[in-house]
Amino acid sequence: MPRRRIALISHDKKKDAMVALAREFRDQLAGCELCATGTTGRRLQDEVGLSVECMLSGPLGGDLQIGARLAVGGVDAVIFLRDPMTPQPHEPDINALVRACDVHDIPCATNVASARLLLGQLLG
Numbered sequence: 385m386p387r388r389r390i391a392l393i394s395h396d397k398k399k400d401a402m403v404a405l406a407r408e409f410r411d412q413l414a415g416c417e418l419c420a421t422g423t424t425g426r427r428l429q430d431e432v433g434l435s436v437e438c439m440l441s442g443p444l445g446g447d448l449q450i451g452a453r454l455a456v457g458g459v460d461a462v463i464f465l466r467d468p469m470t471p472q473p474h475e476p477d478i479n480a481l482v483r484a485c486d487v488h489d490i491p492c493a494t495n496v497a498s499a500r501l502l503l504g505q506l507l508g
């Protein structure tokens with residue numbers, strides 16, 4: 385089976401949760417092709433030891449880079465731990481990425497509970 389291509393994105397207040405989730409699924413994620421927005425990806429590399437292709441940071445266009453890749457068939461699933469309590473300067477980019485997931489029917493988990501279900505099903 386080809387390696388799953390997974391995009392990992394988290395807002396600042398959700399980054400600890402992303403690191404914890406990645407630790408939980410570390411062995412399965414290590415067998416995937418991972419890409420991430422910049423700061424999220426660097427934390428996953430440094431703190432979990434995963435190999436991650438780091439895009440730009442979200443506010444600088446990282447969500448859009450992942451959305452563009454997804455639109456041409458380059459991403460199988462998105463884990464996007466959003467912070468629903470904090471306004472983001474790049475809200476339009478965030479909406480564009482989630483919309484691209486819906487347009488192209490790519491699974492997108494936006495909280496830890498759904499991320500666990502998605503990763504368990506996809507990689508379990």
Ligand SMILES: O=C(CO)COP(=O)(O)O
Nearest residue numbers: 421422423424441442443
């Ligand atoms: O802002 C983000 C997603 O919208 C995440 O970007 P970083 O991983 O660079 O913090």
